[in-house]
Every structure is written in structure tokens, then in C-alpha cells.
Amino acid sequence: MRPFEDKIIPTPGNLPNVPADSHRVFQVLRSGGVVILPTEVGYGLMATSTEAIDRAFAAKRRRPGHAQGLYGTHELHRELHILEDRRFEMTRVLVEDLDMSFMAVAPCRNDHHLLQALSPQTLSKVTKDGTIAMFISCSSLLREICRLNAISGQLMVGSSANVSGGGQKFRVEDIEDELKDAADLIVDYGLQRYHVYGRPSLIMDFDQMKIIRMGSCYELSRAHAEILGGESARGP
Numbered sequence: 001m002r003p004f005e006d007k008i009i010p011t012p013g014n015l016p017n018v019p020a021d022s023h024r025v026f027q028v029l030r031s032g033g034v035v036i037l038p039t040e041v042g043y044g045l046m047a048t049s050t051e052a053i054d055r056a057f058a059a060k061r062r063r064p065g066h067a068q069g070l071y072g073t074h075e076l077h078r079e080l081h082i083l084e085d086r087r088f089e090m091t092r093v094l095v096e097d098l099d100m101s102f103m104a105v106a107p108c109r110n111d112h113h114l115l116q117a118l119s120p121q122t123l124s125k126v127t128k129d130g131t132i133a134m135f136i137s138c139s140s141l142l143r144e145i146c147r148l149n150a151i152s153g154q155l156m157v158g159s160s161a162n163v164s165g166g167g168q169k170f171r172v173e174d175i176e177d178e179l180k181d182a183a184d185l186i187v188d189y190g191l192q193r194y195h196v197y198g199r200p201s202l203i204m205d206f207d208q209m210k211i212i213r214m215g216s217c218y219e220l221s222r223a224h225a226e227i228l229g230g231e232s233a234r235g236p
Helices: 018-030 050-060 074-080 085-097 120-126 140-152 177-182 218-229
Strands: 035-039 042-047 069-072 102-107 131-136 156-160 185-187 203-205 210-213
Touching: 018 035, 018 140, 018 185, 035 140, 042 050, 050 120, 050 156, 050 177, 069 074, 069 140, 074 085, 074 131, 074 140, 085 102, 120 156, 140 156
Parallel strands: 035 185, 069 131, 102 203
Antiparallel strands: 035 042, 042 156, 069 156, 102 131, 203 210
């Protein structure tokens, strides 16, 4: 048996099954667990409860005070962020029509019930100067997990599955053992799409139309945004 195999799905000999795998992930999150999930920009370490979020970020050795991101669908992005309709349409086309994935930063609706349901400790970590950052993915697995989370009234907080400063991990076997130890479930979908970039996600402030981090697919996202919006996204 390979290390940590008892935590890994799909089991050897089985293919990925998004409905079944997402339901299993949701059950682990709802019970206060930590999961490692595939994303286009590498594997991520995710949790929903305050205790699990703290456990995950302790395993990463993330420094105190570092802002933490949410993971969601475009629908959740529209619910939690405050933007003009034309900006929401821009992000929708990027994700749903052009299959892009990125971290969107924008002012947030502090009175939204999902944000209000967070503990004060977690809320202080995911908000910064009245904004939140949300990774919006075209991945069918992440979309289904986020849909289940939203229905149940929980938000998924996460970061890349690596010790801070250790670089993106695009295969499960490259993730540090201490992070695998911290996880209750690991979803292994093999080598991830944007491994050729070797970078984390693009972060863009869609309120200010400013690139905060030049991550994976930076040049594609910026070009598409300028074409769709007729406005230039400023660099970092």
C-alpha cells in the first residue's frame, strides 16, 4: 500500500466519479474535516469549520494575519461580492464560456447570511479592508462541492496544498507528508491542468480592475478581460 492510501479517493482501479467524490468530500467537510482537492492551478487544502481551518493552516505553517481565500461558484461570487453587472458578466464569461479559473477580489456583502455564519475568528481571516478573495473554478468537482456547501450554509476556506513557500503541487505525490497527515481525505485526480505554468492562481481585483498576482493563465485572463470589458486591467 502506498503512503496515505487509506485516505485517497478514487481507490486504486477506480475512475474519478464527480457526484460520488464531491458528496464524500462534502460529508468530510461537514463533519469538521480537512480535505486535499485538485484544482486547475494545483492541489488545495480546504476546510469549513473554524477548528479545521486552523488545523489546515497550522500544517501549512502559514504566518498569522495572512488573509485566507474562499472557494466558490460564479453564483456564490455574485451573492457575496459587490460589483457592477458588467463586471459580473465579465467574470461569468471568463469562467463559464472560456473555462478560465482565477481568484476574484471585490468588496463583500458583510450582512450576507453565509458570511454572518462564520465565526468571528474565521471572518477576520477571510475579509480584508471590506473585501474577500474567492477562487472561482470551472472544475466540475469544485463546482459541485461548492454547490453542496452553499445549500448547507457553509463556506469553504482554503489555500494551496503546500508548506508556505514550498511552491504549487500539481500531483498528490509531491505534496509534503505533513499536509497529508493533516488531511482527513485526499482526492487524487492526477496531474493538474496548469502544471506547465508552475504558478498559483491569478488574483485580480475586479472592482479596481487591477492584477494583484500574475498567476497561471495571467496573459490569457488579462487579454480576455480587456476584450470583454473594453478596459485595461492594470498590472501588479
